[in-house]
Amino acid sequence: MTVKPTILQELPADLEREKLPRHVAVIMDGNGRWAQRQGQPRIMGHRRGADVLKELLRCCQDWGIQALTVYSFSTENWRRPMEEVNFLMTLFERFLRQQLRELVAEDVRIRFVGDLAALPLSLQAELERAMEATRQNKGIRFTMAQNYGGRQDILQAVRTIATQVQHGQIQPEDIDEAVFERHLYTAGVCDPDLLIRTSGEMRISNFLLWQVAYAEIYVTETLWPDFDRSEFHQALRAFQQRDRRFGMVKN
Ligand code: IPE
Ligand code: IPE
Ligand code: MG
Numbered sequence: 623m624t625v626k627p628t629i630l631q632e633l634p635a636d637l638e639r640e641k642l643p644r645h646v647a648v649i650m651d652g653n654g655r656w657a658q659r660q661g662q663p664r665i666m667g668h669r670r671g672a673d674v675l676k677e678l679l680r681c682c683q684d685w686g687i688q689a690l691t692v693y694s695f696s697t698e699n700w701r702r703p704m705e706e707v708n709f710l711m712t713l714f715e716r717f718l719r720q721q722l723r724e725l726v727a728e729d730v731r732i733r734f735v736g737d738l739a740a741l742p743l744s745l746q747a748e749l750e751r752a753m754e755a756t757r758q759n760k761g762i763r764f765t766m767a768q769n770y771g772g773r774q775d776i777l778q779a780v781r782t783i784a785t786q787v788q789h790g791q792i793q794p795e796d797i798d799e800a801v802f803e804r805h806l807y808t809a810g811v812c813d814p815d816l817l818i819r820t821s822g823e824m825r826i827s828n829f830l831l832w833q834v835a836y837a838e839i840y841v842t843e844t845l846w847p848d849f850d851r852s853e854f855h856q857a858l859r860a861f862q863q864r865d866r867r868f869g870m871v872k873n
Contacts, residue, residue, distance in 0.1 A: 645691065772829055
């Protein structure tokens with residue numbers, strides 16, 4: 623099933639361009655429930671979810687969002703039934719193969735963050751191909767968190783820095799936030815300003831733990847396969863109404 627193109631191609635008039643989040647992160651949740659509500663197997667929700675992701679990426683491009691990061695597979699998702707995990711891995715591979723030409727043409731810079739070495743080899747090859755083919759692109763920075771865990775991200779950064787200390791390349795007192803961030807998987811992209819979670823769950827589920835320190839959190843009851851442009855519009859409207867204080871006092 624393909625998602626119908628919607629009419630909101632231009633930035634909706636009630637959104638202020640200068641107050642858009644630079645970086646949007648999304649926990650795409652609720653695929654299984656969506657499918658089950660239609661009496662279909664869970665995997666049908668994942669299939670539809672991939673179409674919705676394409677549409678959101680396009681919407682971010684149309685509306686001038688600079689970076690989009692999505693949680694597509696967590697380090698904990700291996701605990702699911704093997705058939706579902708296998709289906710997801712194949713879906714990611716197919717998604718990339720089918721989308722790559724368009725991603726290149728649309729100037730998207732794609733990147734994958736997470737423990738990629740643990741993924742099936744054929745998928746790893748596809749991820750490499752996609753990153754390589756879009757490396758020079760200058761458009762939206764699109765990151766997929768694939769076999770990603772926030773704790774694991776922090777630990778791998780700690781290990782790298784500890785090794786550098788051991789070799790005398792850096793002194794412990796020189797480790798500050800900027801140094802630390804350079805070793806996270808997400809290095810080079812600003813922290814998310816807005817974190818969206820679909821399907822109503824009020825938790826982070828080990829997503830970008832360090833990076834969401836000051837993200838505005840928006841949770842919608844809408845299940846991921848139903849998250850369309852008008853839902854994204856609502857999330858952006860809510861974001862623009864927030865008072866981001868960063869610990870300061872504002873009147
Ligand atoms: C999110 O949807 C997709 C992944 C975690 C890969 P779920 O599969 O978690 O759907 P629900 O939460 O069970 O409905
Ligand atoms: C979070 O969703 C992971 C992804 C969306 C990839 P889950 O469905 O795995 O999270 P929990 O289990 O409800 O916390
Ligand atoms: Mg879920």
